[in-house]
Amino acid sequence: MTAADTTPATTPTTTPTTGPAEEVLSHEAVLTGEPVVRLEGLSKSYGEQVILDGIDLTVGRGEFVALLGPSGTGKTTLLRILGRLEDASSGRATIAEKTSVVFQEPRLIQAQRVWRNVVLAAGRGAGARQAAHAALAEVGLADKAQAWPKTLSGGEAQRVGLARALFREPDLLLLDEPFGALDAFTRRKAQDLVLALWQEHQPGVLLVTHDVEESLLLADRVIVLGGGHIQADIRVTTPRPRDTTSPEFNATKREVLAHLSQVSPHVSPDHPAHRDYGKIS
Amino acid sequence: MTALETLGAPAGVPVAAPTTTHTYERAGVPGSGTTRVRRVPQLLLRVLAPLALIGLWQLSDTLDWVSPQVLPGPMAILDAYRELWAVGDLQAALPISLQRAGTGLLVGGTAGLVLGVVAGLSVTAERFYDAPLQMLRTIPFIALVPLFVVWFGIGETSKVALIIGASIFPVYLNTYHGIRGIDRKLLEVGRTFDMSRWETIRLVVVPLAMPGILVGWRYAAGAALLGLVAAEQINSQAGIGYILNTANQFQRTDIILAGILVYAALGLVVDVVMRTLEHVLLPWRATHDGR
Amino acid sequence: MRKLIASLFATTLLAAGLSACGGDADAGSGSDGATKLTISYQDTAFPALIEASGVLDGADLDVEWVNLTGPAANLQALYSKAIDLGHMGDTSLTIEQANSKTDWTADNAPLEIVAGWRNGNDPEFSPLVTAVRTDSGITEVADAKGKKWGFNFGGYNHAQYLVSLVQGGLTEDDIEPTQFADGATSAAAFNAGEVDIYSGGHGPILGALASGDAEIILDDSQTAIPALNVWTARKDVLDDEEKDAALEEFFERMSGYWAWHDENPEEVKKILVEQLKVDDARADFEYEVRRGAFRAFDDGLLAEEQAVAQALFDGKAIPKLPEVGIGFDPRYNEVQGAISSADAQAAQ
Structure with missing residues (x-):
């Protein structure tokens, strides 16, 4: 909670909840050393409503972090702050400059061909097109480079979104429930793809999800958010690929669900149907 | 299978x-x-x-069911074309009218486009001039003919100005709504991927607003052609509007109908041009609609 | 972004500004030093005829012809200094004067009629008529009770309508007045049988008269309406010595036009057909109705004009009764070779 001296451009803050926010968070973020995210006392409130209340969090390069929590606990708000789509009310944040976001829906620009969606503003030359092809090849869509987004399936579109995010070779990759709209089969394949790409490029990843199993399948750390605070920060040490039926896996899962049940009264840690509790609450 | x-x-x-x-x-x-x-x-x-x-x-x-004064037959209208052609009025009318309509459309449409883009992107600009423009839009421009004589004289300026006035609003309105209709989420993409404002406009806003913009230009082209009738009331010695106005003054129903058919033909040409433009500018839509 | 908006906005303003400047008729001198007159006529035939007659050849003045339809456009163009002479009917200025916010005096009147002309008073070619549809059963104005009567507001067509009513011992309450925006529309309605009786121009209903569908019951000599074509000048044009001299030369030369018109019927009709797209019958009529001479602004004419103003005033077509003489400036009558109405009658 005390002022850190690593980044002088940012403003230190102390007050967690009371009173209107005075300090506006600066996004003059510079990556210093290994961490790609360092949050200190980060708070966000809309008027009287406090969404995030003094969040401290550090994510290192190459670390895969999953963020769980009931709807309305500020998961998406936190991701939006990290993605520079919103400003925090107070606190300080140091965020890697090269940050990419994969959104819940693909958010492709229908009027641009697939490869252009991947490249976006990053150059117009022939090199850009080749690089886009390479990025698309990584997600298995090399043949769709010239296609229009409207001709893609949901899974394909989301993979283009992933290629777009990786194209910048980000130090921090933010994933906002990117598999939510996919069917089970496609979802599974997309998860494998994300994992493979993460292992290949080693960015810091922050995955916002509703799905406990998904978080345990993918992440090194599972953070449970509730009431604007970090309720739990659980390390998952099982080596990958992980077996969802193993006792070890299920033990961790129960632990996570237990934490969740504290922040969300509708969740019982023993009920198997509550794997995707977000949709129940 | x-x-x-x-x-x-x-x-x-x-x-x-x-x-x-x-x-x-x-x-x-x-x-x-x-x-x-x-x-x-x-x-x-x-x-x-x-x-x-x-x-x-x-x-x-x-069979004389209706008097030729009320509705001249097709042959009479063909004769009217022959007459207009023999005197040279028709040949003189098309280039001069199209030039007037084209100039007015180009200037008015461009102004409407710029105003629409700026209002679409900037709330400040929208607050500044959207309301006055909406007010101006409802004024029938034909009623402005006498005022335009006072403001712009009786030369080409007043004629073109009238057509500018007619074509500025369709483009403005459709551009503005086209941009405002873009999903805000897509604009966020530009922000997260560090696109400059200009790049966002070029790569996201303009391409996605293009269908609306084209609809605006299509309407504006129609308005510009119609504006000719009003514009060419002001001191004209040639033009489609001039032919119509003279025919109206001297009760030549056949020439009036001939002139209207010229408008219909021009409207068809505008339609073909706009369709072609749509194919060129909106390929992503063509695939979607299955042509 | 702010910079972008500013530059886009500036571009727009520039475009608007560009279209706003230029365009005004150059009221100054012509390129070769000759004085330039910008003169309007309500169709393109008269300018073409004048050119064909050659009366302006070798003149020390440049005439730019302007085509403006209807009195409103001509008055606007005069006020905006786009033209030096505007073409209208002789009643237009009476109406303009009656509707003026300030009362016109000989000193402050902004406009003056400086030339008036028409053909001889032959009823067959009377420019102004009151006519009925033969199937309406009307043979004299008094029969028009309860019938639809078409006219257009303002101008001498309106006067013809009002005077016709008076002559038939009727008021507007006795008939069904049907007002149109302009003479052409009013005539079109009559030709189509939409109204039973009509006051307005003779030419537009020629077809209905020839086919026997319509007949004239009152011409302008019977209603004593002068029905002149006039050219109106702005006061500051008349006060400009150079323009004044140019106008004098213009009218002196124009006085020679009428003889050419009388002597070249075939050429005149050919030009009329070409310019106005009229058929031969209408061209014959237009040839006759466009003959004539300049008329002198004498007491007899002014008395007739005043009577027209009175009729318009009584008929509530104008809000106040003007002194019409203020709007007539006879300074060019002499060079025009203008004749009195009495002489015109005698010449008939």
């Missing part, structure tokens, strides 16, 4: 699971054989209806 092929499904018919394919096909999609048979009479019908109408029209003229 084999069942499908023997049934002769036309290429491109979406096929889901084979079990549902048979019912789907019988219910909705005509076989390739029937398609060809059906298309011919459709084309014939398209041509037949106008032809029958023209025939009936000529008949009513020949």
